Amino acid sequence: MSDPFEATTATLKDVAREAGVSTATVDRVLHGRPGVRDATIRRVKDTIERLGFRPHAAAAELARGRSHRFCFVMPKNQNVFMAEIVEHISKVRVWLAARRTLVDVVETDVFDADVLAETLEEIGPRYDGLAVVALDHPRVRAAIDELVGLGVLVVTLVSDAPSSRRAYYVGIDNIAAGRTTGTLIGRFLGGRSGKVAVVAGSLSLRDHAERLFGVSQVISADFPNLDLLAPVEGRDDDDHNRALTRRLLDEHPDLVGLYNIGAGTTGIGTALIESGRAKDVVFVGHDLTPQTRRFLLLGVMDAVISQNPGHEARSATRVLLALSRNEPIVAEQEYIGIDIVIRDNLP
Template sequence: MNESQTKGETRPGRITLEDVARDAGVSLATVDRVINRRPGVRQKTVARVEAAIARLSYRPDPLAARLARNRTFRFCFVLPRGSNTFMSLLEEQVRHASDWLASQRADTDIVHADTFDPEALAGALDALGSAYDGVATIALDHPRVRAAIDDLSSRGVAVVTLVSDAPSSRRLHYAGIDNTAAGRTAGTLMGRFLAGRSGRVGVIAGSLALRDHAERHFGFAQVMGGEYPGLTLLPVREGRDDRERTEAIARQFLADTPDLVGLYSIGAGNRGIGAALEASGRADDIVFIGHDLTPFTRRFLVRGVMDAVINQDAGHEARSAARVLMAHCWGEPVVADQERIRIDIFIRDNLP
């Protein structure tokens, strides 16, 4: 302390343990014992240290505490194989989140699996064993996958489901949007854009085995059936988020359904649907609503082929999964509002 600084005055910048020790007139080791509730300190000294903490408004530095504990964690993200554009964006965001995790003393691996195949996904999770402290995975709500998540949890591995949930499993947290609400939002937009027209609406999912796709379909059908009786939903078709498959399904809808007035794409494959609409010459007459803002859906919005995109922020989801796993491993609280993933609605006029 210099001559111009008296006891109780603080230096500029973050208050440190050294500041607390100096203010209380004790050693740094004593302050550390008081803060960590270790024995061997007289009650009178404890009171002096606690008074100094209150007077200086000391707040622990989480990273410094982690460094002092000299712990390093290992995390794994299990992501889909394939050419799904949104999942490619998600993987890019996971790699960005991995850079942050590295600064927090956590190493990150990425493993790819067929997330449409419950046996393949469960096998990938089983193969992780106890090698990781935390796992984030795209989930299938299937008994085999739930069992694999539960097995990881029983071995002390924290599991966060990402984008698609398995809520009855022992997963720690779900990082994704409310997909029933997203489906209902799509239904409301479809009904309002069609503005009293009657006809049939085609629905294309990736797979209803994915809970996010099943919940979106449920929400969409709820609104369509309850609020727009002039619109009839065609049986849902599954394209496994593949561009060529979804294009073939869209072409079939267009060829077989003269009174087709709308198309709702629950998952990926929007590039194929947009191509089919443009080739048919009916893009101006059919309301096309889908999910996830990608370079392709952005282009279709600008061209007027798509009418609306319901988006989930891949970066927010990746960062949320990383934060929750990190907080769990350090025994720190999670800020629920920070981890809530918003539903965004984009039309041509509000593209970011």
């Protein structure tokens, strides 16, 4: 059987081909030599990052004489955003293989604390490092702590469990994301009065709870003309969210704003269209997907709070690798920014 770590990493020629330039141009960019246009420099650097090109990386890893195994614990029945993270994890497998590292993906129900905890317990110490979309629940925190006690490096991804013994969190500042949404809804409404609804996947997910906290802060402090309704939970499911939105629209004829904290945006947008009130309700959600892009173009959604799934996948793998080698983490490189996308700046 062949060694699974013998896969080749990206080469200088690969970078040149993908960026559409010569190998000499790539070399000039790598060494900071003059004579290359700014746009070309950006394109080459983006390609280097995407392909994970590192000169002599494979030789350096071989010199270390150590291999690693990492695992990503991701939601079962993934929404588009989570599916994109998994896709990007697959793309960095070659980069990891050059560093004598294998990565697996395990899918489970991250909305169910017992199921998620059992999954973590079953995984046990088979891996050197683990990245998990965490549920902030006592049993899940205990499972994470047990893994750490067994010598497994644990990183939380997208949703945090900060009181656990996890080593690092990779994701956006979710309180800031919620506050941003509150400001957007209040400003877009331009002084109109009425109710604002919040649809969450599960408030046991730390990211969803923090987004709710952020939007509540801004609406209550800065927009007294708006009444924030108690949140409802749809488990990021389109059918559930469609039914919840229909009920909210029926029960609150003065509904003027809606914030979808998680996924299941298709169901909410569909219900708004069916009600005939899509143009009257300011609707803000998360993650730029083909469906949220369509809703922005149609005017059903007013703004999308976006984060880069590729950056998150690469960041989690870099962090696990750095932790496993006892190397410093470059916080600036691993910072996950918040983007505000509206119809007029769609990429």
